[in-house]
Amino acid sequence: MLLAIQEKLAQFSPAERQVAQYVLQHAEQVLAMNAQTLATKAGASPATVIRFSRTMGAKGFADFKIRLSAQQPTDKSLLTEITPTEDLATVKEKLSLRIRQTLAETNLSLHNTTIDKTVAVLQKSRSISVYGVGASLLAATDFVQKFSRLGVAPFLGRDADEVMAYNANQSHPGVLLLISNSGETPAVIKIAQAMPPSHTLILLTQAPKSTLGQLANLTLIYHPTAAPTKMRTAATTSLLAQLYVIDLVYYRYFQLHFQQNAKKIQQSYQNIQRTRDH
CATH class of the missing domain: 3.40.50.10490 (Glucose-6-phosphate isomerase like protein; domain 1)
Structure with a gap:
């Protein structure tokens, strides 16, 4: 889910992008929030939070949190591009994450x-x-x-x-x-x-x-x-x-x-x- 949000950043409206960036930075804390709390933290409206959730394929914010929680905890370093200093195990994890995401998004x-x-x-x-x-x-x-x-x-x-x-x-x-x-x-x-x-x-x-x-x-x-x-x-x-x-x-x-x-x-x-x- 975090990788999908990161991929879609350029497609969001400015207000949705604020919500997306907050979720990327505070994914675990978001799981304990309601739509109003997230909206306040992200500087957006509850309606924007709902639109953002639906853009991500969820029925609403509650469903979005369920999908997000199923993938926690996520090592955020896996969301970045490969670097010259990483070991092969990390490269394998990064590529396999992208492959899984590619197939899931393609099916949608x-x-x-x-x-x-x-x-x-x-x-x-x-x-x-x-x-x-x-x-x-x-x-x-x-x-x-x-x-x-x-x-x-x-x-x-x-x-x-x-x-x-x-x-x-x-x-x-x-x-x-x-x-x-x-x-x-x-x-x-x-x-x-x-x-x-x-x-x-x-x-x-x-x-x-x-x-x-x-x-x-x-x-x-x-x-x-x-x-x-x-x-x-x-x-x-x-x-x-x-x-x-x-x-x-x-x-x-x-x-x-x-x-x-x-x-x-x-x-x-x-x-x-x-x-x-x-």
Whole structure:
């Protein structure tokens, strides 16, 4: 909860930010307060305390305290970025905390209906192309590897022109899956703008209000977690979040036609084994 508050500081209103900063500095004392007391201490109103609690996913301040107490005591040093002097055990704790937070926040951001709509579009498509830049290319490669085992055979583009050329000549309906952390990558926007009208654009991003978010038909939202300095843990957790969402889509796709897909997985495994034997 403390890490989530720290992540959302820039999104709060000025009054909510006062409450958030007080909670970060006095988490244990807050557990014994009511909304009026916290409001007075933070220089805000009780209504602001309630709004802050709901922004953090709680039903109200009482529910917020229950969630906060479940995670006490928390070593506040774990909320900071890694330093050159820390031992490996501390680094492991910091990264595992961010990974847990990333998965929890992604589950809140990612609606079940969006996953099911994505799966339905993929099942009806006659062509699928996937594209990402940098770390997002790793996620795109993972998507292709997984769905290829089911006989879907998505096309993995290595540059923007290649993807646009592929989409221009594919059967309809088609699917274009774009992966972009910021939703503002110029090459990815170029592909989205050139997509045939008969294709469905699925976007995997943490920025649903971005340029790509406005162009997408379906948006799969994830939530990477990092300390305020936004050093390398942001890139680490964004990739983990992307891979997690792809896994969810893959398993849901597999689940809805379980027997058929299980047979394909078994056949692909047997083919690989025969190749290795030879």
